[in-house]
Amino acid sequence: MNRYLKLVHWEIMRFWKLLAALAIVTIVLQCVGIIYETQRYTSQVEDQVQMNNSTITAFVQQNGKLSFSEALERAGLSFFASIALCIGGLALYVFFIWYKEWFGKNMFIYRLLMIPTARRNIYFAKLTAILLFVLSLVALQLVLLPLENGLYLLVGGDVLFKSSSIVDLIAGNRILMFLIPPTFADFVIYYGFGAIVVLIAFTAVLLERSYKLRGVLAAILYLPAVAVFMMIPFLIPGNVTETYLYPAESFGIEIALGVIVTAFTVWLGLHLITKKVTV
């Protein structure tokens, strides 16, 4: 356990600068996006008021105040680009967390595999590190939203703008709701499924590292095989999930298939790293 935790810490230390960079980019881009959107909206309203010979008060009476959640929708890419950047960065790192060990003149994998600990600790430490990175960015977004809500009112004032409930804001926005599901049970399901995807990616990498070109082919076949396996209930002729099974049964079968996929993927991953990966 101690060795595993040390390995997790070590993985965090290797990535923290990049993680901090992603966090800073997120904070800066989102804050700039909000300030820009507030000013853009203010100038649009002022133009409209001037054109119609009206007043801001009359405009607000007619159209209402712009809520923070509406402002985020309007901001679009200037707000959500940072989220896409973080997702992309972490998705690449799922592969890079393994491949970096083989890079360079003196490949680090020599030392890593020589560490006097079970190789499964390396496997699980990398998985834990990836999940911690993902969750830390989600946590950052949860801290940022109320702060940005405050910034929104600070920059725009409360004449044209109003704040939003963070829970409603997230529930009303597809991208945010995908990152932060409405209930904790959903959070566990979403990120549990994400963890399975990470494990599958790890297995694909380890297949390639173990069998080189044949491993690439195996990895390419493994991904659709898992997808087909998970979709078995839906692929059986006669649409059994709809015509025969009760929802609880369909859900139970999917959970069971998910457990089987996870167990097999972990077993295969551990088998590859302990018996097949050589340097």
Place this chain on the structure above:
Amino acid sequence: MKKYWLSIGLSVFIAASIGTYYIGAATRELPEYRMQTVEGDGKEASHLFLEGSVSRDKMIDQIKIGDGGTAYESRMSTIGKMFDSEYADRNPELAGLIKDHKGFMRGKKSYNGFYKDERQLVYAVTKSDGKTSDDGLHRYSLAVSALDLKSGKEKQFKAAMLGKQRYASMYVIDVQSGEDGIKVLVQLDKKPEVYKNGNYRFESELHVLTVNMDKEGISDDQTIGADSGADSGKMERYSVPYGGGIELASPSSYALVYKTVVKIAKDQDGNEMEQQVGSEIFAYDYANGKLTPILAGSGSDSGVYRSLAGNAMITMAMKGNALSIGKLELAKNKESLQFEIPMSLKNITIDNTQFFIYQSKLYMYVHAGADHEILVVSLTDGKVLYQGKATVDGTADEQKERLTGLNVYGFYFAS
């Protein structure tokens, strides 16, 4: 320990941020809508649910208002929503059948296809031959399943239709039991023809099929109505109305059948269109196979709803600010009850109401502006058993805003 501060700090940050958010989301106060008794016995509404939507900050949230208060969909997990989306849970008879006969009810989703008495539970559904056909017509058969409620034995068979006719579609409208077997009322549609204006002209037939459960086949096919007269410019159309009855499996000796007469007219541009010129309503008696015209009015007066309730027909219409209800005993073809209920909401039409009939009681929901009224009326004696309204917490202005924004699209009884 000091050198691990980053890892420890990161883990604490994740737990604190995500934990705080989800605890806050689960415990935050949302407007609590309730059904409040105005008059009568509150127990009458204890199984009633209003399903609808409310908006907050331009976000639409689905809610369910019941005896226990308000359930917000935004607080439900994906799994919870998945289990909550079944139509059968919103029908007390179907929910009861699934609870008592889970194995038999598996995969049986044609909800008009059930019949249950003390002896048996029967399910009938139509099946097409499944062959590709250039003209869109198919041969149909009936798939029948039966459960003997005393022995627990199940029987399943496929009964081919008598004759060689092919149809565009066929579906089950009602299943009942007769002396000579199970009676299945079906609608068969011929291939639709296309009017000059591009609209489809459907021709349908209503048949009552008698299924012999011992011989496992259809022993009789009675046509009780067939659309006709298209060539003469005046068409007779037959249909079975949906009238708010939710007793899908309970025995009934009758079915209601509408006959409407439509004239095929041409507009200025020469496009064909249908105009209703007459209508009639019949009671079909499963015991003797006869269609008897019902004395109470024509079949499709606008603003009049008719519903089959056991062996009676219930007629509902608004008369000024009162709901007028009539009960016609189909065996005698005679009205046995006629009464009016003054509504507290004014200027409403019957089309603005949602209602259903269950166990000789009429359940009705009506809405106007910020007012939402619920009524439970006994169809045995015309007595109002419950009168209630939807309420919500908040200041007077908040209440008005919230109740005006409450959009109820579902009203049902859950056992």
